Amino acid sequence: MKAKIGALLLCAATACSVGYAATPEAKTLYKNTKSAAAASYKAALEKCDSVVGNPKDVCVAQAKAARVRAEADATAQYRNTLRAYTKARIDIANADFALDRTRCGAFTGNEHDVCVERAKATRTAALADAKADKKVIEARSDAREDKRIAEYKVAAEKCDALAGTARDQCVAAAKSQYGY
Structure with missing residues (x-):
């Protein structure tokens, strides 16, 4: 994850912040990546059908998070702008938060509350990092x-x-x- 964020930042700090006209190959790659993400999501949901209770909810949330991550990365690479990379990081942080909240469903009482607060803290940190990195890149x-x-x-x-x-x-x- 950190390597991917580093690559996004490096790209956003250089020519990627300018943007470009998408080539037909880039558009095809973008569409193929989105189709692959949808197919992977469907396959993951089918695997989740054999599970019940909170583990099923976690399985579905993992599938959704994986789809969001793949689509956000594809969109960011296709648009190739600082705004797109920042939005992708925000979307991924929100998807990870939803996954973490679902995982917290397995707990009760104080353990559940602590888990939810940890999930919120992780999302807040990821969102703050994305926004701060955007400001740093713009300042540079x-x-x-x-x-x-x-x-x-x-x-x-x-x-x-x-x-x-x-x-x-x-x-x-x-x-x-x-x-x-």
Whole structure:
């Protein structure tokens, strides 16, 4: 799970925050992944039919959580934006919370209350991490942009010492280098 989150953060910190036009291959992969998630969910539900009581509820919740995780990951990779990756992490945290709450059904009394509070705490931590990571990535992106602008201004200022075509070439080179 941590490796997957790290990959999401790395992707979101780099080019993934920009987004792109989906290729036909990406769309096909997305649809296939969603279909596979639905098929896995159906198969897991069929396995749950042989169980009764709370273990059946847990089995169903596990199937739902696995489906949500697969679909959220597929959607995030397909959309390839910071917002999509953050939403996927939030959806996964909520699905895991539902699973944890279902597992708590096996307990009674104080043990049940402690289990529910632990599930809430885990979800709160996951949601806070997702939102904080999004803010960190956005702040780093803003900082990169500010640095790029500052470096361009320095390069443009250096060009002011030149005259004529040398100055024009210097300005053109600075614009080209810093994306203006």
